[in-house]
Amino acid sequence: MPKVRTNRVKYPEGWELIEPTLRELDGKMREAELDPHDGKRKCEALWPIFKITHQKSRYVYDLYYRRSEISKELYEFCLDQGYGDRNLIAKWKKPGYERLCCLRCIQPRDHNFGTTCVCRVPKHLREERFVECVHCGCGGCASGD
Numbered sequence: 669m670p671k672v673r674t675n676r677v678k679y680p681e682g683w684e685l686i687e688p689t690l691r692e693l694d695g696k697m698r699e700a701e702l703d704p705h706d707g708k709r710k711c712e713a714l715w716p717i718f719k720i721t722h723q724k725s726r727y728v729y730d731l732y733y734r735r736s737e738i739s740k741e742l743y744e745f746c747l748d749q750g751y752g753d754r755n756l757i758a759k760w761k762k763p764g765y766e767r768l769c770c771l772r773c774i775q776p777r778d779h780n781f782g783t784t785c786v787c788r789v790p791k792h793l794r795e796e797r798f799v800e801c802v803h804c805g806c807g808g809c810a811s812g813d
Contacts, residue, residue, distance in 0.1 A: 690746075725753045
């Protein structure tokens, strides 16, 4: 008789310390996905989802790189399970991208004239003082702000 395979996930050591925060952020994500978007522009409906995704990735990044409170095994587990965006975290490690809000803001194909998003322009160089990114609703994620 063949063995029955179960999809039990083996959690690494230290998971119980960060699990409540990640579960809370997952709950917020579910609320944001189910939130009605009546009266909002098409792009504005996705802004809360981008913000929560950024918040989850930043939480995992800070625990591993800034505070050194979690092990590499737990960090890799969180990324593999989708609690953090691996590509966004890779950009945060590079100089000039420490405060990047989302990856769409730096992709030239998503913008006019093949440039980056307006939220990447430092505040002292902007013509308008208040700017919102069309993609994620960011008010400014340039490193020099």
